[in-house]
Amino acid sequence: MPTTRSSKVLHSDIKPIGERLGADERFTGRGVTIAFLDAGFFGHADLVRPRSRIKVFHDVLSREPAPHKLGDPDASSWHGMMTSVVACGNGDKSHGKYKGLAHEAEIVLVRVGSVSRIRHDDLTLGIEWVCANREKYGINILNISAGGDYEASYLWDPLSRAAETAVRQGIVVVCAAGNAGNNPLKHAPVPPASCPAVITVGGMDDHHGPSIDKIVPYHSSYGPTLDGLQKPEVIAPAIRVAAPILPGTPTAKQANLIAELAVADDHELTSIIDEHAGVDAELDAAKKLQPYQIRQVIATKRDAGKLVSKHYKEVDGTSFAAPIVSSVVAQMLEARPDLSPQAVKQILIHTAKRVPHFPAERQGWGIVQPKAAVARALEWPNPDPNIPW
Numbered sequence: 407m408p409t410t411r412s413s414k415v416l417h418s419d420i421k422p423i424g425e426r427l428g429a430d431e432r433f434t435g436r437g438v439t440i441a442f443l444d445a446g447f448f449g450h451a452d453l454v455r456p457r458s459r460i461k462v463f464h465d466v467l468s469r470e471p472a473p474h475k476l477g478d479p480d481a482s483s484w485h486g487m488m489t490s491v492v493a494c495g496n497g498d499k500s501h502g503k504y505k506g507l508a509h510e511a512e513i514v515l516v517r518v519g520s521v522s523r524i525r526h527d528d529l530t531l532g533i534e535w536v537c538a539n540r541e542k543y544g545i546n547i548l549n550i551s552a553g554g555d556y557e558a559s560y561l562w563d564p565l566s567r568a569a570e571t572a573v574r575q576g577i578v579v580v581c582a583a584g585n586a587g588n589n590p591l592k593h594a595p596v597p598p599a600s601c602p603a604v605i606t607v608g609g610m611d612d613h614h615g616p617s618i619d620k621i622v623p624y625h626s627s628y629g630p631t632l633d634g635l636q637k638p639e640v641i642a643p644a645i646r647v648a649a650p651i652l653p654g655t656p657t658a659k660q661a662n663l664i665a666e667l668a669v670a671d672d673h674e675l676t677s678i679i680d681e682h683a684g685v686d687a688e689l690d691a692a693k694k695l696q697p698y699q700i701r702q703v704i705a706t707k708r709d710a711g712k713l714v715s716k717h718y719k720e721v722d723g724t725s726f727a728a729p730i731v732s733s734v735v736a737q738m739l740e741a742r743p744d745l746s747p748q749a750v751k752q753i754l755i756h757t758a759k760r761v762p763h764f765p766a767e768r769q770g771w772g773i774v775q776p777k778a779a780v781a782r783a784l785e786w787p788n789p790d791p792n793i794p795w
Contacts, residue, residue: 420648420714421614422504423492423730427643429776435508435736437743440493440547441577442729443532444486445519449476450650452495452505453513459494461543465517466531479654482521488649488721489551490515493729493736495650499717504648506729507776508736514543519552526554526565529598533568537575546739548572549732550604551582551725554597557632569598578739578747579604580732582724583638584627587768593627595638600631605735605751607728608637608769609644610761621773623764626724639751639770640758642730645722648714657711657719659685665716667704672697734776738783745783753782 424431439461453459463476494513497505518524518532529552536548550569560566572579581599583606586592599606609624624644629637651658663682667689670678679693679700692703712720735750745753757779760772 419614420504420646420720422497422648423643423733424505424507424776426612426614427730427774427776429507429734430737430780433737433740433780435494435511435733436740438508438546438736438739439512439514439544440508440549440732440736441514441516441536441543441545442486442490442493443516443518443529443536443548443550444489444552445521445524446480446482446484446517447476447486447490447515448479448483448652450487450491450495450653451498452491452650455496455498459511460513460515463515463517464535464539466528466535467517467519476515479652482517482519484652484655485551485725486515486517487652489549489725489729491650492647492726493549493733499650500648500715504714504718507733511733511736512544514539514545524552526556526597529554530565530568533565533572533598536577537568537572540575540577545577547578547580547732547735549580549729550598551728553582553584553595553599557594557596557600559633560597560601561633563597565597566601569601570603573603573747576747578735578750580728580735581606582728583608585609585625585723586627587623587625594629594631595627599627600629600633600635600637602633602635603747605640605731605754606638606770607724607731607774608641609722609724609727610641610769610773611645612643614646618759618761621761623768624722624724624727626727626768628768636767636770640731640754640772640774641769642727642774644724644727646720647722647726647730648718649721649726651717651719656685658716660707660711661713661719662716663689664704664708664711664713667700668708675700731774734774734779737776737780741780742783742786744789745786746789749786749789750783753779753786757782
């Protein structure tokens with residue numbers, strides 16, 4: 407009896423962001439530097455091959471540069487690795503498929519917490535460090551996919567004031583709205599996403615395509631804020647986003663095993679599981695089953711783990727919608743380096759596309775439109791020399 411081989415490698419039908427949003431592929435973030443604040447980072451291949459685009463890694467908790475730590479994955483590394491790769495990854499591990507819109511941008515990584523918590527005050531320190539080193543590293547954009555500990559007025563809150571200072575210094579600050587949209591009472595974004603000067607990004611579920619009829623809201627946080635401001639300004643895909651799996655972790659080993667089994671012949675399944683004994687207890691137990699039953703276990707584990715390939719998985723949250731918008735901003739600044747943060751925000755708002763069938767308070771001005779935003783940036787009038795920023 408002939409053996410069978412799986413015809414599909416995991417969820418290879420997940421579409422890249424550029425295709426889903428219709429981005430202008432001429433612009434890749436060249437000459438632009440994006441800083442990321444997060445709990446931790448890892449120097450993923452999509453950021454460092456064929457050359458490293460990471461200018462510096464700074465840890466506000468240790469107060470010292472430690473670039474060597476980027477090669478040591480730990481429990482705090484995965485979130486920042488994913489956010490930075492979603493925006494700036496070049497798709498090295500996917501043959502170029504899952505690359506960010508700003509895949510040629512330079513990167514500054516600032517650790518402001520740990521897997522257990524990112525503190526309000528440490529976010530403030532991170533923003534202040536970015537401001538102090540803006541000229542040294544040429545930082546144009548600051549992506550913050552984290553929020554503070556509590557709601558606060560931007561008029562007195564130190565975190566909010568730090569974000570406002572960054573914008574006044576010429577940095578475009580992009581913040582994730584948060585994921586509290588299902589809470590009927592406490593669904594407002596917290597600092598720094600509640601600041602008026604930043605670009606706050608909510609989420610949507612686009613079902614992998616540009617058809618506006620299929621788009622539904624994601625449970626992202628929305629205003630009014632404590633100061634009565636409506637947030638977010640724009641929305642971007644916040645679910646079914648391909649992001650890298652942290653190398654060297656149990657999840658990475660499981661993904662590698664499942665990917666290998668998915669394309670193996672029936673007669674190879676048991677021996678492959680034996681070669682990887684201890685990686686996955688359920689697969690170890692399944693090796694005595696019939697091949698079709700083993701494949702059912704493989705499919706179940708693939709779906710439960712949201713695996714795209716042995717190197718990528720599906721992620722969701724406004725943490726990943728925000729870096730998508732940051733990468734669009736990088737394209738805009740590549741096209742027009744003289745744009746102020748205020749002009750960038752205006753352009754994103756003016757070119758966004760409203761979704762007619764869900765509430766305005768959950769989407770702001772609508773879905774970010776990369777191609778239209780870049781086109782508007784190219785034709786934007788020259789800045790007034792009498793305006794100080």
